[in-house]
Amino acid sequence: MMNIPPGSSPPDPRTPQEPATSPEPPTSPEPPAPPDAPAIRAEGVTVVRGARPVLHALDFAVPRGQITGLLGPSGCGKSTLMRAVVGTQAKVTGTLTVLGRPAGSAELRSRIGYVTQDPSVYADLTVRQNLDYFSAVLQPGRAAASRRRDDVARVITEVDLTSHADVLAGKLSGGQLSRVSLAVALLGTPELLVLDEPTVGLDPVLRRDLWNLFHAIAARGATLLVSSHVMDEAERCHRLLLMREGEILADDSPDALRTHTGAATVEGAFLHLVDQADATATAAGADTNVDTNADTRRRSPR
Amino acid sequence: MNAARTLATAARVLRQLRHDPRSIALMLLVPCVMLVLLRYVFDGSAGTFDAIGASLLGIFPLITMFLVTSIATLRERTSGTLERLLAMPLGKADLIGGYALAFGALAVIQSVLATTLALWGLGLDVIGSAWLLLLVALLDALLGTALGLFVSAFAASEFQAVQFMPAVIFPQLLLCGLFTARDRMQPLLEAISNVLPMSYAVDGMNEVLRHTDLTTTYVRDVLIVAGCAFLVLGLGAATLRRRTA
Numbered sequence: 202m203m204n205i206p207p208g209s210s211p212p213d214p215r216t217p218q219e220p221a222t223s224p225e226p227p228t229s230p231e232p233p234a235p236p237d238a239p240a241i242r243a244e245g246v247t248v249v250r251g252a253r254p255v256l257h258a259l260d261f262a263v264p265r266g267q268i269t270g271l272l273g274p275s276g277c278g279k280s281t282l283m284r285a286v287v288g289t290q291a292k293v294t295g296t297l298t299v300l301g302r303p304a305g306s307a308e309l310r311s312r313i314g315y316v317t318q319d320p321s322v323y324a325d326l327t328v329r330q331n332l333d334y335f336s337a338v339l340q341p342g343r344a345a346a347s348r349r350r351d352d353v354a355r356v357i358t359e360v361d362l363t364s365h366a367d368v369l370a371g372k373l374s375g376g377q378l379s380r381v382s383l384a385v386a387l388l389g390t391p392e393l394l395v396l397d398e399p400t401v402g403l404d405p406v407l408r409r410d411l412w413n414l415f416h417a418i419a420a421r422g423a424t425l426l427v428s429s430h431v432m433d434e435a436e437r438c439h440r441l442l443l444m445r446e447g448e449i450l451a452d453d454s455p456d457a458l459r460t461h462t463g464a465a466t467v468e469g470a471f472l473h474l475v476d477q478a479d480a481t482a483t484a485a486g487a488d489t490n491v492d493t494n495a496d497t498r499r500r501s502p503r
Numbered sequence: 504m505n506a507a508r509t510l511a512t513a514a515r516v517l518r519q520l521r522h523d524p525r526s527i528a529l530m531l532l533v534p535c536v537m538l539v540l541l542r543y544v545f546d547g548s549a550g551t552f553d554a555i556g557a558s559l560l561g562i563f564p565l566i567t568m569f570l571v572t573s574i575a576t577l578r579e580r581t582s583g584t585l586e587r588l589l590a591m592p593l594g595k596a597d598l599i600g601g602y603a604l605a606f607g608a609l610a611v612i613q614s615v616l617a618t619t620l621a622l623w624g625l626g627l628d629v630i631g632s633a634w635l636l637l638l639v640a641l642l643d644a645l646l647g648t649a650l651g652l653f654v655s656a657f658a659a660s661e662f663q664a665v666q667f668m669p670a671v672i673f674p675q676l677l678l679c680g681l682f683t684a685r686d687r688m689q690p691l692l693e694a695i696s697n698v699l700p701m702s703y704a705v706d707g708m709n710e711v712l713r714h715t716d717l718t719t720t721y722v723r724d725v726l727i728v729a730g731c732a733f734l735v736l737g738l739g740a741a742t743l744r745r746r747t748a
């Protein structure tokens with residue numbers, strides 16, 4: 202069962218670990234030293250949906266204790282990849298190891314926090330009732346009651362919803378609702394957090410606060426895999442996986458990516474890599490090109 | 504299966520319902536109002552009310568629980584909470600057990616209200632014990648929960664889920680012996696009615712209506728309804744997939 206590590210006092214998102222004066226930064230944060238075994242290792246991971254492959258033989262590793270950003274345009278397979286990691290995606294082939302276990306193992310279910318793209322909470326329960334229930338699923342039994350209470354209070358503070366704790370989730374705004382969904386994933390202090398577009402629809406202040414929270418969580422030793430299609434969030438990650446049409450274009454740190462492509466921003470780097478990939482595809486022949494276009498036209502995640 | 508997680512799920516489902524008092528009122532009061540209506544429709548022939556009233560005491564919980572469960576589980580599927588729960592350490596049996604417990608509790612209240620009203624308020628003439636009526640009603644509710652859960656896997660929207668009600672319930676209603684005794688039906692229809700669980704629910708109610716003590720037919724009927732409920736619950740569990748496309 203999960204334990205809240207003693208002395209891991211909940212960091213308040215409004216008292217960030219980074220100095221508050223360092224503003225939105227293209228200064229990428231200092232990554233903590235990665236331990237040997239990666240949190241996620243993928244070897245030839247392919248996902249087929251219907252007859253169509255959505256992920257094409259991906260190889261990558263996500264280091265522990267860091268924030269890895271999963272970036273790419275919508276429909277490129279980010280959500281599918283995240284669902285494969287948490288073990289809710291069907292038809293995954295290849296080797297996908299998460300926290301040393303095959304992805305989807307029953308034992309992993311209490312060690313991973315997962316936030317889906319759409320807020321998945323009960324609209325007809327209050328924020329606290331939602332968290333109470335999910336907390337009881339993670340740490341069942343009367344013996345854990347006081348631990349659950351503390352845990353719920355902690356995550357409500359972490360996502361800054363203390364003033365709305367007893368409001369029905371259905372009455373919250375979109376941004377507040379997605380923070381409730383995030384709070385559920387933070388319950389039980391998971392070792393790996395898989396967050397599918399957690400900052401979508403949030404105002405800049407909240408987005409900054411949440412990224413500060415993510416960094417605080419990573420500083421505690423947890424691993425975060427965060428997807429986004431907003432490139433400026435990339436600068437806040439320790440590492441980046443750039444995706445496009447079910448392939449990984451780059452797997453690097455934001456700094457290295459910029460240096461490597463000679464671009465000023467990650468967005469510039471991404472566009473450079475896309476152009477490069479397109480040029481290669483065109484050179485490879487018209488067949489591939491037709492295929493790629495068909496992929497883009499279709500709608501994706503879920 | 505973990506008892507604490509099952510109970511937590513049941514408590515959560517009831518807590519959701521508590522925020523929706525109108526639904527609770529509809530679930531509890533509509534059967535009572537229908538019974539009152541029926542009583543005065545057959546004002547002249549007390550015998551008809553006895554026969555139909557007893558059967559309906561078994562049918563109401565089945566229909567209500569079917570509707571409530573199919574919509575509730577469908578919402579769980581479409582809101583993404585099901586995916587979240589199945590990515591967490593929750594057993595499928597915990598989820599289904601939780602729903603069955605919560606709606607079962609509600610069904611007990613509904614059945615107690617309807618049975619009390621029918622026996623003592625409307626003068627339904629039942630020879631057997633009211634407890635035996637209640638047992639059938641409860642098992643019917645469980646069967647309704649199971650059917651609703653199972654059917655919700657095949658509905659993509661609330662709109663479709665509601666359409667499953669006539670598709671799944673009405674044929675049983677027509678063939679269960681409520682309108683014509685089953686042994687007087689066309690043989691093919693009788694054969695079909697023999698494999699539909701509601702027929703046994705109504706049979707069971709009629710046994711209590713006509714006999715002072717526990718009959719073997721009643722025991723058979725109860726076992727068949729319970730067996731069907733658990734079978735369909737199992738099928739429902741099989742439709743919950745941790746991994747989806």
